[in-house]
Amino acid sequence: MKDNFDLIIIGGGILGTSISYFLSFLNKSKNIAVIEQENSVAQHTSGRNTGKVHAPYLYNPEKKKLFANSAFHGYEMWKEYSKLHNLPFKEDGVIEVALDEKGIKVLEKYLKWGIENGLEETDIKLIDKKELKKSEPEIKCEAALYVHRDGSTDYSTLTNSIMNDSKKNGINFLFNKKITQIKKNNDKWEITINGDNKIFTNFLINAAGGQAINIAHNMGVGKNLTDVHFRGEYWKTPKKYHNLTKTSVYSVPEFPDYPFLDPHWIVRVDGSCEIGPNAVPVFSPYGYEITENIKKFIPKILEMLGSGARKTIFDKQFQELAFSEIQSSISKTVMIKRVKQFIPKINPKEITVKGTSGIRSSVIDEYGKFVPDVILLQGNSSFHILNYNSPGATGALPFSVHVINQLQKMGMFENEDTNAQCGPWKFNEIIEKLEK
Numbered sequence: 001m002k003d004n005f006d007l008i009i010i011g012g013g014i015l016g017t018s019i020s021y022f023l024s025f026l027n028k029s030k031n032i033a034v035i036e037q038e039n040s041v042a043q044h045t046s047g048r049n050t051g052k053v054h055a056p057y058l059y060n061p062e063k064k065k066l067f068a069n070s071a072f073h074g075y076e077m078w079k080e081y082s083k084l085h086n087l088p089f090k091e092d093g094v095i096e097v098a099l100d101e102k103g104i105k106v107l108e109k110y111l112k113w114g115i116e117n118g119l120e121e122t123d124i125k126l127i128d129k130k131e132l133k134k135s136e137p138e139i140k141c142e143a144a145l146y147v148h149r150d151g152s153t154d155y156s157t158l159t160n161s162i163m164n165d166s167k168k169n170g171i172n173f174l175f176n177k178k179i180t181q182i183k184k185n186n187d188k189w190e191i192t193i194n195g196d197n198k199i200f201t202n203f204l205i206n207a208a209g210g211q212a213i214n215i216a217h218n219m220g221v222g223k224n225l226t227d228v229h230f231r232g233e234y235w236k237t238p239k240k241y242h243n244l245t246k247t248s249v250y251s252v253p254e255f256p257d258y259p260f261l262d263p264h265w266i267v268r269v270d271g272s273c274e275i276g277p278n279a280v281p282v283f284s285p286y287g288y289e290i291t292e293n294i295k296k297f298i299p300k301i302l303e304m305l306g307s308g309a310r311k312t313i314f315d316k317q318f319q320e321l322a323f324s325e326i327q328s329s330i331s332k333t334v335m336i337k338r339v340k341q342f343i344p345k346i347n348p349k350e351i352t353v354k355g356t357s358g359i360r361s362s363v364i365d366e367y368g369k370f371v372p373d374v375i376l377l378q379g380n381s382s383f384h385i386l387n388y389n390s391p392g393a394t395g396a397l398p399f400s401v402h403v404i405n406q407l408q409k410m411g412m413f414e415n416e417d418t419n420a421q422c423g424p425w426k427f428n429e430i431i432e433k434l435e436k
């Protein structure tokens with residue numbers, strides 16, 4: 001294994017891989033590696049999500065500006081990339097339903113946000129229940145937002161394809177390499193792999209998903225922040241349900257500060273349907289099973305008690321929500337009933353197969369508040385991306401360009417050919433679109 005790099009990206013998720021993709025076109029002379037602890041890319045959140053290419057109507061344009069802008073541009077980019085490489089991408093839209101008057105007010109707000117975030121009036125329409133019944137007779141609601149510019153894909157397949165392009169352009173992907181320690185050694189970062197091997201780099205990009213905050217802390221960055229992990233579980237539905245609706249159906253979140261709490265009716269890109277995800281608090285970014293959670297329970301609780309998350313743990317609303325999510329994990333019926341409210345035909349007894357769960361790591365600040373947008377932190381010869389949650393997969397391509405642009409502004413990669421053609425796009429033109 002080569003042991004000296006100009007740049008190391010930690011994390012072979014959709015984000016680290018997309019950053020490597022653009023860098024591979026911009027600079028062919030730098031020695032760059034993506035380090036991943038698993039045996040291939042997209043083994044964690046990037047391969048364990050809902051597979052939606054989200055339209056940016058759910059995101060407050062002031063509080064979630066970066067996510068919203070990246071999702072808006074990500075849709076067109078993934079569509080173009082998938083077409084070029086013959087990868088799965090369906091422009092199948094999404095329906096957001098309101099079950100009462102209060103919900104309709106929220107839909108009106110979403111419509112406004114969607115337009116502010118770049119959607120055209122033809123992309124997103126508020127319709128009444130009668131109009132919806134014409135195209136979706138099985139959905140029960142008071143009103144709905146029909147969002148046409150929303151799609152479905154398989155992010156694991158997309159990440160693998162992006163990796164192959166990066167590799168062709170000379171990026172090294174080092175698998176089964178868990179970074180266990182990082183320290184400064186003269187002017188380089190000395191990185192310990194799997195507890196003993198050492199590699200060195202001049203610069204480091206931390207795109208380690210659920211581990212990103214621990215790595216940042218290890219390097220003295222973002223010490224005022226901590227995170228909480230939520231496992232999103234899914235149930236697969238039997239074939240007879242696969243034609244119940246044409247599109248995925250989301251419902252107005254009961255608690256707008258926690259929009260990830262309400263399970264959806266999901267139509268996957270292959271036409272199969274699932275219900276999920278819920279958001280069960282767990283103690284590790286890899287807490288898929290009970291053994292990992294037991295192992296990490298005490299250290300995580302101690303970490304939370306010593307940080308802003310202490311306030312969150314003792315917050316009554318958070319406790320109630322956590323309890324109800326745990327119930328929806330223990331009882332399949334509790335979770336499925338939440339979706340049955342708007343698709344009455346489904347019967348929990350007929351749904352018996354679990355889907356693949358994925359874990360969201362949400363960052364909490366020193367005041368105990370969930371941080372809404374992605375967090376970019378500059379360290380000494382390092383750059384850290386924290387809180388990269390939904391719609392992170394949708395926005396991964398344009399967001400990666402944004403990250404590289406920030407690094408260029410810091411003086412990193414200044415000799416790059418910013419006019420470079422990166423697959424179907426010119427790098428500069430993406431920046432222009434993002435900054436409009």
Ligand SMILES: Cc1cc2nc3c(=O)[nH]c(=O)nc-3n(C[C@H](O)[C@H](O)[C@H](O)COP(=O)(O)OP(=O)(O)OC[C@H]3O[C@@H](n4cnc5c(N)ncnc54)[C@H](O)[C@@H]3O)c2cc1C
Binds near residue numbers: 013046207233360390
């Ligand atoms: C339940 C759920 C549903 C979602 N649905 C959607 C959706 O429909 N649409 C959408 O756009 N977004 C969705 N998201 C969000 C999206 O999946 C994430 O924003 C995105 O996948 C994050 O990518 P990432 O590369 O940052 O993280 P990851 O995919 O988690 O990648 C980080 C990588 O870093 C590696 N790593 C970590 N620590 C180390 C270490 N020490 N050494 C070596 N490697 C390390 C990990 O193994 C991992 O592969 C969803 C998320 C969840 C949880």
